[in-house]
Amino acid sequence: MRQATVYIDHQALQYNLNRVKQLAPQAKIVSMVKANAYGHGVADCLGGLSATDAFGVACLEEALEIRELGYHQPITLIEGVFSEDEMQVAVDQNIEVVVHHQQQVDWLRTHKNAYVGKNLKVWVKLNSGMNRLGFKVPEIIEVINSLKAEGFTCVLAMHFANADAEQHPLNEQQKQQFLQVKEACAPVLASCCNSAALFKWPELNFDFVRPGIMLYGASPFADKSVKELDLKPVMTFEAEIIALNTIQAGESVGYGSHFVADQAMQLAIVSIGYGDGYPRAFPKQNYVAMDGQLTRVIGRVAMDMIAIDVSGLNASLGTKVELWGNTRLVDDVAEANGTIGYELLCRLSNRPQRKQI
Ligand SMILES: Cc1ncc(COP(=O)(O)O)c(C=O)c1O
Incomplete structure (x- = not known):
């Protein structure tokens, strides 16, 4: 599943x-x-x-x-x-x-x-x-x-x-x-x-x-983080790695081939996309979190998948990736996307499973 x-x-x-x-x-x-x-x-x-x-x-x-x-x-x-x-x-x-x-x-x-x-x-x-x-x-x-x-x-x-x-x-x-x-x-x-x-x-x-x-x-403020306001993120949006690829310098990734590697790198494909409500357009570099560490999203977000840079990280099939939550704050994803946290939260589709913890 x-x-x-x-x-x-x-x-x-x-x-x-x-x-x-x-x-x-x-x-x-x-x-x-x-x-x-x-x-x-x-x-x-x-x-x-x-x-x-x-x-x-x-x-x-x-x-x-x-x-x-x-x-x-x-x-x-x-x-x-x-x-x-x-x-x-x-x-x-x-x-x-x-x-x-x-x-x-x-x-x-x-x-x-x-x-x-x-x-x-x-x-x-x-x-x-x-x-x-x-x-x-x-x-x-x-x-x-x-x-x-x-x-x-x-x-x-x-x-x-x-x-x-x-x-x-x-x-x-x-x-x-x-x-x-x-x-x-x-x-x-x-x-x-x-x-x-x-x-x-x-x-x-x-x-x-x-x-x-x-x-x-x-956060209701563009310039104050939830940590400064002493608030705790309620939603953690997570997906998992479903494929791993090594690419060489000069190889491209994803639709439009916009990202071209300048050196050999390890990629992981994560099963999340704009069909889940994850935003597609990122005017600024976007990140996800893996094991509490931020890493880059590479190339275009597709309907069902994204690619992330896992060079030097301990990634395997099934590893969980946080799209937003306690480490990668929704407000920071929104900032990279040119919007506000409110919109990203409201725009989730009903495809992801939902669980109370
Ligand atoms: C009338 C009214 N009151 C309160 C709120 C809550 O605002 P916020 O989410 O910024 O706390 C809203 C949100 O749009 C609103 O329309």
């Missing part, structure tokens, strides 16, 4: 969740498990996140999967419902909604008695300059105050566009608008921190924090 495997480490998930608790001891934690737990597999992750206060997902289908798996914590739909029918299902399943436009507020009002009766919170989204979703100031003040007057419990919610940037003028603008609305609607529950904001602005933790990437042990 082909041995390409994604391992999900529950202790690492628990450790990272605990890091969130250390950073935001007073806040409730809404663990973001959208996009199949950032590609980790929601069914494989929820056990490791059982100490969370709530979950955040992008759509009703994702929320229902959590309910079907038997988890009863509150769930927030971060884009709200997409139609009025969904509102009924959400209420029935104790699923909370974001409202970011007037039609969603109208749908919510239609279900007011059930929603308020079940003590569900409504998350009202502020558009403070990201210009994706939400009401602008002063409209949001009106929306929150009228919902409160009708008996709804509101959470003022916002998302930073540049929480990962060292300095960005929009950060201050977004903070100021958030604080202004919070004051104008007081008392109101509040939530604006994703992973990067959690690390940077402890004073903005408020009632609910919404960590995503840090739970999975990848």
Whole structure:
């Protein structure tokens, strides 16, 4: 059997969740498990996140999967419902909604008695300059105050566009608008921190924090590694060597024959490729880890195979190779690929086997 495997480490998930608790001891934690737990597999992750206060997902289908798996914590739909029918299902399943436009507020009002009766919170989204979703100031003040007057419990919610940037003028603008609305609607529950904001602005933790990437042990910052942030990679993506070749100077490797050896070398062929979600294009030199040691990926990534340089290394058929994990960090693979760890994690295909450890 082909041995390409994604391992999900529950202790690492628990450790990272605990890091969130250390950073935001007073806040409730809404663990973001959208996009199949950032590609980790929601069914494989929820056990490791059982100490969370709530979950955040992008759509009703994702929320229902959590309910079907038997988890009863509150769930927030971060884009709200997409139609009025969904509102009924959400209420029935104790699923909370974001409202970011007037039609969603109208749908919510239609279900007011059930929603308020079940003590569900409504998350009202502020558009403070990201210009994706939400009401602008002063409209949001009106929306929150009228919902409160009708008996709804509101959470003022916002998302930073540049929480990962060292300095960005929009950060201050977004903070100021958030604080202004919070004051104008007081008392109101509040939530604006994703992973990067959690690390940077402890004073903005408020009632609910919404960590995503840090739970999975990848970094929200381009210039800070998970080791510096004291997070543990949850996913180890591994495959094995299925062939060994010696090539001479002048011989090429793989599609396009782009790599030409300048001296004799030992190659190993590993059964992993873009069909598994391993990226194909590497503007920078990419590496894998073998026995805790980094070694080069050689030539083009194919659908099912890559070649690696094992000159001087102890490689044999069946030797395990880490595509990303504790030694070769997903953030470093992403950097070589010109993207971010989030994308590589989410983009895995369903071909690799999945195992919880
Ligand atoms: C509204 C919202 N909150 C929180 C998060 C979590 O962000 P991160 O994974 O950077 O912690 C996201 C992710 O996209 C989001 O859209």
